[in-house]
Amino acid sequence: MHSNTSDDSLGDFARREVTCDGITKVVYVAxxxxxxxxxxxxxxxSPDVARFARWVRDAGFSVYMPSLFxxxxxxxxxxEGLAVLERACVSAEFGALAANKATPVTAWLRGLAxxxxxxxxxxxxxxxxxxxxGNFALSMTLEPAVLAPVLCQPSLPLDEPDAVQCSAEELVxxxxxxxxxxxxxxxxxxxxxxxxxxxRFAAYxxxxxxxxxxxxxxxxxxxxxPPPFFAKVVGCPHSVVTAHLIDAQGEPTTAAxxxxxxxxxxxxxxxxA
Numbered sequence: 001m002h003s004n005t006s007d008d009s010l011g012d013f014a015r016r017e018v019t020c021d022g023i024t025k026v027v028y029v030a031x032x033x034x035x036x037x038x039x040x041x042x043x044x045x046s047p048d049v050a051r052f053a054r055w056v057r058d059a060g061f062s063v064y065m066p067s068l069f070x071x072x073x074x075x076x077x078x079x080e081g082l083a084v085l086e087r088a089c090v091s092a093e094f095g096a097l098a099a100n101k102a103t104p105v106t107a108w109l110r111g112l113a114x115x116x117x118x119x120x121x122x123x124x125x126x127x128x129x130x131x132x133x134g135n136f137a138l139s140m141t142l143e144p145a146v147l148a149p150v151l152c153q154p155s156l157p158l159d160e161p162d163a164v165q166c167s168a169e170e171l172v173x174x175x176x177x178x179x180x181x182x183x184x185x186x187x188x189x190x191x192x193x194x195x196x197x198x199x200r201f202a203a204y205x206x207x208x209x210x211x212x213x214x215x216x217x218x219x220x221x222x223x224x225x226p227p228p229f230f231a232k233v234v235g236c237p238h239s240v241v242t243a244h245l246i247d248a249q250g251e252p253t254t255a256a257x258x259x260x261x262x263x264x265x266x267x268x269x270x271x272x273a
Contacts, residue, residue, distance in 0.1 A: 147267045223253070
């Protein structure tokens with residue numbers, strides 16, 4: 001399924017430097033229409049993450065894909081991917097092991113959402129986080145521009161499988177924002193995922209109530225031949241719309257991808273009237 005082991009040049013994306021709150025990061029931008037911020041999973045903007053971003057772009061959106069860790073465009077080998085994961089786990093910017101605390105990088109990401117909305121217009125922006133960044137898309141919803149948050153296999157905090165990586169105050173504010181503006185959070189995981197467990201989804205449901213809309217895919221729906229990082233380091237069905245997606249009609253992962261894009265369209269292409 002993944003016979004191509006080459007890096008992705010990302011040549012069809014504009015490479016920009018975006019500064020928010022005095023912090024500058026590289027962001028890859030492509031497409032036209034309302035903005036969707038695509039947050040890469042570990043170990044970075046892989047060819048599969050870029051493939052998903054292109055699907056979103058081709059559906060009529062502008063994609064903003066920030067470089068948060070790893071080597072941009074790199075095919076996920078086990079050795080390089082593990083090194084990226086280990087560095088990120090000890091970074092104060094991500095707080096990968098800290099439960100019940102806000103994540104510092106999400107303040108910058110909310111700034112990126114404001115920039116993207118200003119540049120692309122429309123009712124607001126979408127955000128999708130994956131794995132390490134899964135919960136970031138939820139925290140970004142404290143920014144009023146964010147109208148369509150999607151959490152794919154949110155995996156932090158890594159050492160507490162039944163916790164959510166938000167402070168108690170943040171969760172109260174998030175639930176208030178979701179209820180006030182009649183928003184929902186879509187979330188996806190595979191059954192049997194060791195990093196995004198059923199207990200973690202239960203914690204989200206407890207915190208967010210019926211504003212949390214979970215989707216669980218059978219483990220048998222996962223691509224059995226993902227890139228080496230996912231086969232050897234992750235070692236379980238995990239990445240719903242990237243490494244473990246099977247791009248074929250009738251596949252549950254393809255249906256999940258299409259449902260996510262339809263969710264963005266429902267929220268971001270509706271009339272402001």
